[in-house]
Amino acid sequence: MAGGPVSWTSKKQPCVALSTTESEYIAESLAVQEAIWLTQLLVEIGIPGFIKKPIPIYADNNGAIALASNPEFHAVTKHIAIRFHRLREEVANRSVCFIKIPTAxxxxxxxxxxxxxxxxxxxxxxxxxxxxxx
Structure with missing residues (x-):
């Protein structure tokens, strides 16, 4: 917000990921969840226009970005818990967008x-x- 970090965390993921792409996808899902919550908080306290939509989510994993941006069923991701797929809905609703940036x-x-x-x-x-x- 205003060019500064609002929330950050480094913690163990709530489930075991079978690939780097899956791990990044889960992290993106948790970031989207936090961004949506913060947006709702700002609306509740009377600052609704502060956040412009779509909210940018910066990511460096092409596979995870592709999974988030493509709402079609992916046979290779059917084992991922359904709760992490909410981010696809938020991308489709244009609440958030993913921006690819270099890992560095x-x-x-x-x-x-x-x-x-x-x-x-x-x-x-x-x-x-x-x-x-x-």
Whole structure:
């Protein structure tokens, strides 16, 4: 909101994923769920025009973006819990849209893996943190 992070988390997913694409798809689903909740909260407190739709969700996995954007049945995803498919509905309703960005630009990665010095400094700047002088 206003160019800054509103909510972020790094935690274990609620189920076992059988592939990276599935793992990213589940994470995208949880992000969409949070974005919709925050939108509803802003409407309830009287700030409905603050969030423009569709809400952009940044992702770096082509397979997960394709699964989210294509509401057709996919035989390879029939094992994914139905609750995670809500994001397809939100994409179809144009409540959210997925924007592909390179993995190196994913701000979320700084919370999930060790970064080299240059990447760490880029991440700190990207999430709006400031390094204190030594």
């Amino acid at each position: 630009q994913m701000a979320a990665d700084g919370m999930t893996k060790p970064l080299a010095k240059i990447m760490f400094r880029r991440w700190i700047s990207q999430v709006g943190l400031h390094q204190l002088p030594m």
